[in-house]
Amino acid sequence: MICKTDISSVKTDIFDRVGQKIIVKGSLGRSKEFEKEGTLEKAYSNLFIVKYEENDRTASYTYTDLLTRNIELAVLDEGQFSPLLPPMVVHTRKRRVKEQPV
Numbered sequence: 017m018i019c020k021t022d023i024s025s026v027k028t029d030i031f032d033r034v035g036q037k038i039i040v041k042g043s044l045g046r047s048k049e050f051e052k053e054g055t056l057e058k059a060y061s062n063l064f065i066v067k068y069e070e071n072d073r074t075a076s077y078t079y080t081d082l083l084t085r086n087i088e089l090a091v092l093d094e095g096q097f098s099p100l101l102p103p104m105v106v107h108t109r110k111r112r113v114k115e116q117p118v
Contacts, residue, residue, distance in 0.1 A: 018083050026079045029100060030059045037092040038100075040066055040077075056091075 034056050041051045054068040063076045081087045082101060090097040 018080065022083055023079050026082055026101070027059070027061075030056065030064050030079070033091055033100075034059050038066065039090040039097055040068075040075075040087055041090070042087040 036056055037053065038056050039051060039053050041049065043049050052068050052070065054066045056064065057067040057074060058065045063078045065074050065076050067074045077087055082089060089100040091100055
């Protein structure tokens with residue numbers, strides 16, 4: 017579940033990184049994925065804008081796109097790219113097996 021504090025912390029992270037180089041990874045559907053390098057151009061209260069280098073176009077994304085993992089961002093820090101959000105940890109439940117009477 018996404019909380020207001022999650023969204024506000026992502027917003028402040030994005031606002032602090034305006035102008036930095038980033039890599040955007042996402043899905044195009046039908047198991048097609050993309051990975052593009054660009055610059056975090058602008059940030060607004062509901063969305064942020066990325067300017068891609070390869071075709072000099074812009075795209076806008078919402079903060080919930082990040083939190084729902086529709087897209088992933090990696091930011092250039094000290095010469096290497098690091099993910100903006102930590103990788104998602106998936107917890108699995110252990111199945112309880114009923115013991116058979118002997």
